[in-house]
Amino acid sequence: MEVDVFIPCYIDQFYPEKAENIFKILTSLGVNAHYNPNQTCCGQLPFNSGNRVEAEELASKFLKDFSGSKIIVAPSASCVHMVKKHYTKFFFNTSLHLELKNVQSRIYDFNDFLINVLKIEKWEGRLNASVCFHDSCSMLRHYGLKTEPRQLLSMIQGIDLIEMKDSSECCGFGGSFSVKFPELSVEMGMRKLQNAMDTGAEYLVSTEASCLFHLDSIIRKNNFNIKTATIADLMAMSMG
Amino acid sequence: MSENILYKEFKSTLGAQSQNKKLHQTLNKSLENYHQKYLNGINQFENISSFKEKLQIIRSKSILQMEKYLLQFEGNFKKNGGELFWADDANDVFNLIQHIIGDNIKSVVKSKSMATEEIDFNAFLENQNIKVTETDLGEYIVQLRGEKPSHITAPALHLSKDDITLLFHEKFESSPDASAEEITAFVRKLLRREFTEAELGVSGANFLVADSGSICITENEGNASLTTAWPNIHIVLAGIEKIIPSFTDLGYLWPVLSSHATGQKISVYNHMISGPRQEEEGDGPEKMYVILLNNGRDNLLINKELRQSLHCIKCGACSNICPVYKIISGHSYNSVYNGPIGSVTTPHLRTDANFFHLSFASSLCGKCTEICPVNIPIDDLLLYNRSLAVEKEKMPKSEIRAIKLLSRILKSRKRMNMGSSSIRSLAFKIVFRKKWGVLRAYPDFPKTNFNKSRKK
Numbered sequence: 001m002e003v004d005v006f007i008p009c010y011i012d013q014f015y016p017e018k019a020e021n022i023f024k025i026l027t028s029l030g031v032n033a034h035y036n037p038n039q040t041c042c043g044q045l046p047f048n049s050g051n052r053v054e055a056e057e058l059a060s061k062f063l064k065d066f067s068g069s070k071i072i073v074a075p076s077a078s079c080v081h082m083v084k085k086h087y088t089k090f091f092f093n094t095s096l097h098l099e100l101k102n103v104q105s106r107i108y109d110f111n112d113f114l115i116n117v118l119k120i121e122k123w124e125g126r127l128n129a130s131v132c133f134h135d136s137c138s139m140l141r142h143y144g145l146k147t148e149p150r151q152l153l154s155m156i157q158g159i160d161l162i163e164m165k166d167s168s169e170c171c172g173f174g175g176s177f178s179v180k181f182p183e184l185s186v187e188m189g190m191r192k193l194q195n196a197m198d199t200g201a202e203y204l205v206s207t208e209a210s211c212l213f214h215l216d217s218i219i220r221k222n223n224f225n226i227k228t229a230t231i232a233d234l235m236a237m238s239m240g
Numbered sequence: 241m242s243e244n245i246l247y248k249e250f251k252s253t254l255g256a257q258s259q260n261k262k263l264h265q266t267l268n269k270s271l272e273n274y275h276q277k278y279l280n281g282i283n284q285f286e287n288i289s290s291f292k293e294k295l296q297i298i299r300s301k302s303i304l305q306m307e308k309y310l311l312q313f314e315g316n317f318k319k320n321g322g323e324l325f326w327a328d329d330a331n332d333v334f335n336l337i338q339h340i341i342g343d344n345i346k347s348v349v350k351s352k353s354m355a356t357e358e359i360d361f362n363a364f365l366e367n368q369n370i371k372v373t374e375t376d377l378g379e380y381i382v383q384l385r386g387e388k389p390s391h392i393t394a395p396a397l398h399l400s401k402d403d404i405t406l407l408f409h410e411k412f413e414s415s416p417d418a419s420a421e422e423i424t425a426f427v428r429k430l431l432r433r434e435f436t437e438a439e440l441g442v443s444g445a446n447f448l449v450a451d452s453g454s455i456c457i458t459e460n461e462g463n464a465s466l467t468t469a470w471p472n473i474h475i476v477l478a479g480i481e482k483i484i485p486s487f488t489d490l491g492y493l494w495p496v497l498s499s500h501a502t503g504q505k506i507s508v509y510n511h512m513i514s515g516p517r518q519e520e521e522g523d524g525p526e527k528m529y530v531i532l533l534n535n536g537r538d539n540l541l542i543n544k545e546l547r548q549s550l551h552c553i554k555c556g557a558c559s560n561i562c563p564v565y566k567i568i569s570g571h572s573y574n575s576v577y578n579g580p581i582g583s584v585t586t587p588h589l590r591t592d593a594n595f596f597h598l599s600f601a602s603s604l605c606g607k608c609t610e611i612c613p614v615n616i617p618i619d620d621l622l623l624y625n626r627s628l629a630v631e632k633e634k635m636p637k638s639e640i641r642a643i644k645l646l647s648r649i650l651k652s653r654k655r656m657n658m659g660s661s662s663i664r665s666l667a668f669k670i671v672f673r674k675k676w677g678v679l680r681a682y683p684d685f686p687k688t689n690f691n692k693s694r695k696k
Contacts, residue, residue: 016686137607170603188603
């Protein structure tokens with residue numbers, strides 16, 4: 001299968017190894033993963049900040065960068081939700097209406113893609129680690145998946161999933177919210193981390209790297225004893 | 241207004257509020273308790289999501305044809321012997337009240353009404369030496385403390401049981417370790433006297449029913465019963481959005497309101513009052529008036545996005561599950577309507593000041609939209625408000641400009657790949673020193689970003 005991979009801007013900037021992991025996993029599953037080097041950002045950052053003009057410009061660019069007919073895979077339910085839902089506000093009933101519908105029908109979050117498109121049922125890889133799972137708001141409430149990420153986690157041999165209290169409570173990142181209201185953002189993060197550490201797990205795992213970006217910075221500031229990883233990170237680690 | 245004084249004030253309270261452990265303990269205890277009851281309450285619906293769709297249809301029909309239904313309500317209510325007035329703002333209400341009561345009233349009892357909170361109704365009466373007593377226990381408590389309610393359905397949610405015991409000990413010399421039951425019994429006794437002495441009862445309404453000309457009130461304490469039936473005059477102040485087409489709609493609205501507000505299957509008392517005492521009836525007020533209040537609601541009504549916020553049935557569930565509300569509590573919003581839906585409506589209801597920052601004070605986690613019993617897309621409307629705020633420059637120009645600048649970088653692959661990791665790191669530290677670095681560690685910038693390393 002041929003797919004186009006979208007690497008969200010913050011992953012591109014902060015987490016090149018998380019991006020590498022996506023390609024590594026897809027390749028190992030026999031997927032031919034393409035990367036258009038012109039791609040930049042889905043536009044969610046200006047959109048969530050109310051700057052719709054800039055968001056629409058980025059959205060138009062995204063539609064161009066991902067034209068064609070290949071399935072689009074992105075390691076972020078948040079960005080995919082931006083494309084699938086909010087792009088409609090820009091392009092519905094415009095000259096780009098068909099391009100919009102075309103891209104919207106082809107784009108998947110990485111975890112969704114593995115379970116519901118590739119329909120993988122097992123994963124060759126072992127990693128002995130205890131983990132707790134944070135349901136990101138975008139994956140759970142916006143994108144609408146709860147069981148798939150857990151299904152994927154359970155396929156990695158040696159993973160011990162300990163459910164945490166309030167796993168569906170927000171981590172407090174929220175894009176520009178995290179810098180406009182740092183006190184609120186960090187207090188929400190502290191609550192999340194407390195619940196995570198109460199499980200005694202080695203890793204706090206989520207599908208959304210942006211949640212982990214924020215949580216990890218709180219962990220390091222306070223020298224908390226827990227690590228963060230995406231499911232894809234664990235899968236890549238399990239490959240040895 | 242462009243200086244965003246309220247925004248600055250709001251931000252200045254966050255440091256203390258985010259560390260207010262006592263408040264958080266109080267809120268967590270009540271709200272965790274609420275959540276268990278809520279889960280039990282919605283169990284009565286076989287399929288809550290299809291039930292919500294039905295409610296969404298009822299409410300959107302009510303709001304889209306508001307004019308028709310309000311006129312129908314007016315006609316039927318008057319036929320039942322009531323009098324009805326239309327008020328555009330607080331002053332209109334005050335003039336009407338003056339017209340209705342003249343100089344003959346010394347004492348007023350009130351049951352819960354957020355519309356009266358909107359216009360500082362109590363202060364208006366008290367300025368004329370009229371005694372006003374709130375008769376809902378929570379409202380009575382915040383009245384004693386000289387506060388506004390901190391939650392639309394649970395006015396004293398910010399107070400612990402100990403806070404309340406202490407308050408009654410200070411005000412009435414009750415036992416410093418009185419139980420909740422003892423305090424309730426004490427207040428009940430105290431309020432009985434107020435009910436029998438009051439010449440006027442003032443209430444709000446949960447719904448206004450067009451086809452029967454009735455006002456509907458749902459409650460658990462029985463105080464609305466007495467407020468609306470004992471005094472000789474009953475005045476209802478209700479927002480125009482409370483209208484619903486038919487009394488048959490109550491079969492849907494009442495159970496869902498109760499289950500979302502308090503986790504009950506249905507509240508203890510549910511009143512439909514269609515007019516003053518009729519000739520053959522033994523009790524009820526001699527005169528009954530309804531004042532329909534606009535007070536900025538037309539600003540929401542004329543906008544097809546924001547109009548959806550008028551579907552709100554004021555259950556308060558969105559506040560109960562909001563992670564931001566759970567940290568800062570209601571008073572921090574500085575608005576009568578707080579929590580997620582308040583952050584949507586307040587900027588448009590309160591055009592005398594700039595409240596747009598409230599729409600930004602959300603992580604957009606979507607819990608409000610998920611729980612809303614009438615399917616208001618609250619997080620979407622917050623996003624919409626943000627776009628209005630940028631368009632109308634209701635947020636600091638520096639913040640709007642920063643996003644524009646960042647977007648310029650994000651639009652160009654070349655710019656996104658510019659600069660070494662040390663330069664990026666330095667830039668991040670300079671730009672986000674206060675906003676990120678105080679409470680969080682700075683991110684580690686990799687040597688090269690993904691795109692650049694892949695090209696190599």
